[in-house]
Amino acid sequence: MNSKVSFSAASRDYQAGRYTQSLATLNQLMDIQQDAKTYALLAKNLVQLGFKADAAKAYGLAGNCEGPNAYEYQKQAAKLYYETGSEDEALLIAMRNLTRAQEDAELAFIITAIYLKRQQRDIIRPFKTVLSESMNPDHMRLAALLLSDDLNDATNQTLARNLFKRFPGNHAFRFLHLVFAREFNDFEEAAKHQAVIDGTLAKGDLDILRKDNPFYHLHWCGNENFNRYATIGTTPLNQDRVASRRNQPHTWSNKIRIGYMSSDFWDRHATMKLLQRILELHDKDRFEVTLFCHTGPEYLKHNDTDRSRWGRIVDIHGFSDQAVLAIVREHNIDIMVDLKGHTSGSRAAAFNQPLAPVHVGWLGFPGSTVNIDLDYVIGDHFVLPEVAKPFYHEKFCRLPESYQPNDPMHRPKPRPVTREQLGLPEDAFIFASFNGNRKITHEVVNSWCRILKRAPNSVLWLMANSPRNQANLSKHFQTAGISPKRIIFCPRAPYDQHIDRQQAADLGIDTFPVNGHTTTSEQLWGGLPVLTFKGTNFASRVSESLLQAIDLPELVAGDLQAYEDLAVELAQNPGRIAEYKARLKEKRYIAPLFDAERFCNHLEQAYEIMADRARQGLAPEHMDIPALPPRTAPFASE
Template sequence: MITTELAKARSAFEAGDYVDALMVLNGLMDETRDPQVLLLLSDVFEKLGFDMDAAELLAELGKSQADDALTLRAAKLFFKAGDEARGQLHGMTLFERKAHDRDIAFLLAQSFRKGPDPRFAQVFLPSLHDSDEEAHLSLAIDLAMSNEHNPTTLSIFSRYADLAPEDPYRLFNLLFVARNFCDFDRIAAIEARIAEALRLGDAELLAGESPYANLLYCGDERINRLATNNGAPAQISPAALARQRRSRPHRWGEKIRIAYLSSDFWEHHATMTLFQRVLELHDRDRFEITLYCYTPPHLKAFDEGGRERWGWPIVSLIGLSDAEAATLIRQNETDILVDLKGPTSDARLGILNQMAAPVQVEWLGFPGSVVNIDCDYVIGDKVVLPGSARPSYHEKFCRLPDSYQPNDPLHRPLPAAKSRAEVGLPGDRFVFASFNTPRKISVPVIDAWSAILRGAPDALLWMMIDGETHRANVLKAMADRGVDAAQILFAPKMAYADHLARLQAADLALDTFPYNGHTTTSDQLWAGLPVLSVKGTNFASRVSESLLGAIGLPELVAKDTTDFIAKAIELTTRPEEIARYKAHLREQRFRAPLFDAERFCRHLETAYRTMAERAQSGQAPDHFDVPALPPRTEPFATRPI
């Protein structure tokens, strides 16, 4: 009887008559719980969309039959039905026995990364690491990126790139991760491949690279513009958008209404470390400021009162589309929209392509042109934006007189110096320092630093490198270039004030190129540590020259890499010169323009008035330089150290 009815149900199932099959099987269930009946019934339930019922039967069968394949099917169906808890329960039962099974690991990782603590999904990364499946490696990449020190990250990106060697996006993702891990052999190999492609005229390759990543090794502004991944291309050309935007009617008020746009509005972000005092000093009789904020909640949680102290309205854009955000900015009659991000992580440049304001400006967040974005001006200075750079920008140059970079002399910590003994440095050795992010250490930089250490064998290089793999790669690169590991000292990350205190224990900071230290350089100068840099060829590589000029030490800009190496070696033998530089920084900290936030703010406001006056009178944007206020004759501030 059971055999006949089961055959009848199977025949109906195979014919696609799932309801008929269900009716027959329901009758059988009154007489038996034969595994064949249960298995066919689960198949019928799944076909009819009753995923939870199918999962429960498969879980029962998997347990009674000790059949892992059935348990895996049950877990998948629980997940499909939305029962994450039971899906994880049965999946983990399998994973305990089969941690090597990539399908099980993939299933569980997908579930746990959606849970309250996504970090638990990291447990499954080793199981996915060696897979050749696209989906497995793609998920492994997502998991690995949440932990920049995970030693498997680089090999995962390498395997993923190997699956599609002609895919430029995978190639440049691998290159970026290699930079984070200081894998200079891999970096050199990929850069050689890029150079050969460009030599052969294959510039389309760069469409797979982000603008920021390109700046880490390329100092050619003509090429920088070709790296467009992560951009926000306009539906029509930025020039056509600009014409439409500028022709829209606009009501100008007595005060100039400035909107700052960013995801970094919390006081300890590097941007606000520089900018917050200038923001506070804006003339409230002449300007109305609004901060349009899409700062993630978990980052706002790090703010310790800055958002209230700045004293301007903060309007959240979270949950709004770019078009909706632009409409809001427009409805608030914004005169000048200033984007503080550029094409960097989490930016919302698409808002600028929605005709948000009569004048649109890029400043501070990205050292270069924003390609495919409707933007009128880029704010810089005569060093970072020389006239020769104009052909590489569609924006007009607004050049401030001292430096493009604001600085905060009030809220920035200024702790007493830590002794060498406190930071683990010997008292009788010359100490070079490098506290830039490791990804800025290019192959030419590691070559130059190695030459310096070979030429000054008693000197040490103190580097902020975290992670055992990262440090091992640096030591290998140095050893390959003839430098003993005993000349390298590693420093961990630490709290900002403690970091500024330890900087003062070094003798001289060595800059990176072609991407200089930006906030890092100003931090070092603020702390009283002189910085040796190299004359650059694009915005990112000219920043330290700008900052050194604004603090009165232009002689610390070498004319080229050869000069950089020679100056560094020479300064190890001239302690009196190092002492003079440090004394100059102490004396000029509250005199020179670099840290004079009030002076900077007045220059910036002059720039905004010029932009607004041109727009209000119907004139198109054009290049202009802001005239300098008279030099200070007295310190602009005093603070105890």
């Protein structure tokens, strides 16, 4: 056979769409000619005939041959392996070309998509910029998912800036840009772009919200109806799969097997500052506890606690969703609890697989975990009132006092501290806010300005995350006519020092629409009363829940005006503040808020009801857990 003539014939057949004939000619040719162009043409024919996996192998062989097109052939092989689900083979090729992938969005997309799914974010950090500069919508959407918790990370800022600059009419990138504006309290920039969103909503177009991230959406929108529309990065629930999961065969035992899934299983994370005592207190005769941990090694190296006290640890860091499914099913879990929801580092999407007969959302995300297959959301009567039911696909499991667990054993006790030690004025009334700066919206800071003007002998003690936050906040206060001397900034502090310093203030003032959550319970633990007002969604009702559970309901104002009026009134009545502080000290070890044993008993009642319904084949239903009798003696002492 004349190889030159045969290859030309195979090429002509391919160009004419005669793929089967071209493939037959190439198969004969392969006996005498195995070079890059032959393998590449073979791959093209296989693609046209629908044999993508075989085509990937052929492109791989073409890429292994020396020649000017070797890299392009390898890239085509990687793309086809990725499309056919052969992720390991795709990565093998892509990682051999790692340096070039930092400049090639197509290869960067493959590496990023796979490692993002496996929660191995460190590897994909170099690809943020090239993906954000691509014109391919899929690349841009993936780039938008690469934001990490650290919004101070310059690569995150560059990514957001590139996306919005290139596509200013894209609402998803506008929302992304707004995340950074709010993070750094750039109120002018936030107001300018929020006006576009508000104008669209005023016309009744709620679809714009589908471009917003469910977590960051809560930081500006307290409308519980609107909250369920923020769904970017999620896919609609498949109700047939939900029904199939609930009805799948399951082997029950005399103990209820609880599985908790989180990336926060290390002792310095806020979640574990709340939860670890509950995990230790679970009744080992009635429950088996397994922690499915996807905590990154960069965090675990800072953990000083023996995590085996919390339960059996199963490492799923970097596992695919399918691998997570296999390992969870291997442990035959009865109730799987997602502790993350739509927060950074979440693996909530894994719950759209049949992990267990009962799926539960709790603690990490203050709202409905949209588009995730959860049977129940754990809350209480304050964060989940009756009016909220239409806005959740989950059934309500309401604990009798507060949904938030608290750890009175491992949390440091507040030690005496003076204002002089902290550089605070002795004779002023001190309002304080230690909430994350992104929670300080334009509306919040304007409210604080009004309070300060009406309470002339007061100052605001304010935590600033960065010099940029401090500069933007200072500018706004000065523009509003508040003297710089009345705003006292402080940085973050080591945890024990932070617990100590809070008591030097007179009154914590809450943020909205996202309240302090762990921050509020820390202030109450540290002896600082917190003022809030009734919210309109889960995230804005948390401080009310905590204040009720520590027996300070009078610090929950009816609305924003009442919040401001009460702040001013209290600034003029230091005696009432002294009474509140005395009550906090009295109630710390007898009220429900910090009573971990009582909380655990209520939570275990809930788990038993959930398991019993599932064992009987009953569908999930709303449930209210009855309260144990009130304590008559403290559960601990000073």
